[in-house]
Amino acid sequence: MRTSARTRYALRAVAELAAAPPGPVPAERIAEAQSIPRRFLDNILLQLRRGGLLHSRRGSDGGYWLTRPAEEITLADVxxxxxxxxxxxxxxxxxxxxxxxxxxxxxxxxxxxxxxxEITLADIARGTVPGVRPPVGGR
Incomplete structure (x- = not known):
């Protein structure tokens, strides 16, 4: 299976949101944590918001968060x-x-x-992906 850079970045961004404490996460923090170019990330986050996967809020206390619990969002959804x-x-x-x-x-x-x-964002955030062996030496 070939996945585009856009899809890989989207999966990394939502994994970051799944692992974050409740509340908005600024796009800049996601970009830095996942080494995703900010302008590219902004377009991806907009697409995910329009697709119903994310909520967003503007302002100094703004950012993005998942519309549903991470346990209910699969990689296939993204x-x-x-x-x-x-x-x-x-x-x-x-x-x-x-x-x-x-x-x-x-x-x-x-x-x-x-x-x-079968794999949810919660699985990714916990590092417990069903059917996938953990890497040698841990995470």
């Missing part, structure tokens, strides 16, 4: 807002001996989709 609904892909099959490859790609897409719908 990816769908940023990337849109995935296309069905090539289901026409391949000729001859390569025919079974179409089934492999289909199973792979199904697995990716299932994994993204």
């Amino acid at each position: 990816v769908t807002i940023v990337e849109g609904v995935p296309e069905g892909g090539d289901h026409g099959g391949y000729p001859g001996v390569a025919g079974p490859l179409a089934d492999v790609w289909s199973v792979l897409r199904d697995h990716e989709e299932r994994l993204l719908t």
Whole structure:
């Protein structure tokens, strides 16, 4: 699965919000904590807000926060807002001996989709991602 830089940045930004104490988090703090270019982040946060995933407030005490608890937001929710609904892909099959490859790609897409719908932002914030082994030496 290839993900765009925009999607990876969006996932990092919402993970930062999921781990933050309740209340607005300034965009500048998210950008610094996740090493995301600020102008790029502003566009991503706007897209996530328009997609219904974030609330925002302006002003000196403003910032962004999740619209729902992190336990209720999956990685698939974020990816769908940023990337849109995935296309069905090539289901026409391949000729001859390569025919079974179409089934492999289909199973792979199904697995990716299932994994993204099972992992929540709370899992990411806690560092307890189901089905993923922690890196050697801890987090």
